[in-house]
Amino acid sequence: MRAGSLSIQPMRFLLCLLLGVLLVGCSGNKSGSDSSGSVYTVKRGDTLSRISRMTGTSVAELARLNGIKPPYTIEVGQKIKTGGSSKLLGKKSTSTAKVTPSSAVPQSSWPPVGQRCWRWPTSGKVIMPYSTADGGNKGIDIAGSRGQAVYAAGAGKVVYVGNQLRGYGNLIMIKHSEDYITAYAHNDTLLVNNGQSVKIGQKIATMGSSDADSVRLHFQIRYRATAIDPLRYLPPQGSKPKC
Incomplete structure (x- = not known):
């Protein structure tokens, strides 16, 4: 199906799929840090915006919940309240967005340069x-x-x-x-x-x-x-x- 011929319903589906893919690509964390419930433990290389993308909580909300002031400096090991799951377009939470995961195409099968x-x-x-x-x-x-x-x-x-x-x-x-x-x-x-x-x-x-x-x-x-x-x-x- 060509992009120029998308009807309204397929376009809505595509939009939800694309947004869900982005959520799955940046949500969750299993490598060396504790993300349990509504609390996230800062690890090396983290920024407030990166935590925002992983948890689905806006930077402004993270700053408010944790009393963090500009320039939003955080430290390794710091516990960050995330406010729980967010809504996707007001309908789906980050934990229920079921789409193709980022690992669907292995690196060995990526397109050639x-x-x-x-x-x-x-x-x-x-x-x-x-x-x-x-x-x-x-x-x-x-x-x-x-x-x-x-x-x-x-x-x-x-x-x-x-x-x-x-x-x-x-x-x-x-x-x-x-x-x-x-x-x-x-x-x-x-x-x-x-x-x-x-x-x-x-x-x-x-x-x-x-x-x-x-x-x-x-x-x-x-x-x-x-x-x-x-x-x-x-x-x-x-x-x-x-x-």
């Missing part, structure tokens, strides 16, 4: 790399300045624009084919609409800190619902894609 043309969605230092660990970062976080341009990493059709998914702030998702979707989170201003076709390199948003503890872009490439490492497929930063 160069199969598709990608460009950097913005410029800046990668402050959090991709991780295959349970509860790890299923994309890359790129630091920048507020208002900095965010670009479409490839040509495609916008399938989601909104902020219903806690932990991602103002989020844009672009479908590039039946196999590929990219996600752009924590934006300030959103410059595209649902159903809009975009070109590679088109400005789609401005960078912000919505549901994050600092200005950044969280960027994902998903192949058949599996989050794959963007750094493996993006060209060297600062260079144009060779396609």
Whole structure:
């Protein structure tokens, strides 16, 4: 089924599936930390925004529950109250979203480099790399300045624009084919609409800190619902894609 021919009901299903995939990709934590009930134990490399994505509780709510003030500094071993499960679009909780897990396509079966043309969605230092660990970062976080341009990493059709998914702030998702979707989170201003076709390199948003503890872009490439490492497929930063 082509993106341009999606009817209303399939589009709703696709939207719920995509949001659920993001939740599963960043929820739960089994590697070296205690996430029991509504309390999470901070481990090395954690930030408040990362905990927000894993637990589905907004950064603002985490800060309020734990009396954490800007710049939202947390320490290894610190107990963070998460406020329990959140709602997905007001209907499903993070614990009941049943979708294809991030491990559905093993790394050995990831698409070859160069199969598709990608460009950097913005410029800046990668402050959090991709991780295959349970509860790890299923994309890359790129630091920048507020208002900095965010670009479409490839040509495609916008399938989601909104902020219903806690932990991602103002989020844009672009479908590039039946196999590929990219996600752009924590934006300030959103410059595209649902159903809009975009070109590679088109400005789609401005960078912000919505549901994050600092200005950044969280960027994902998903192949058949599996989050794959963007750094493996993006060209060297600062260079144009060779396609």
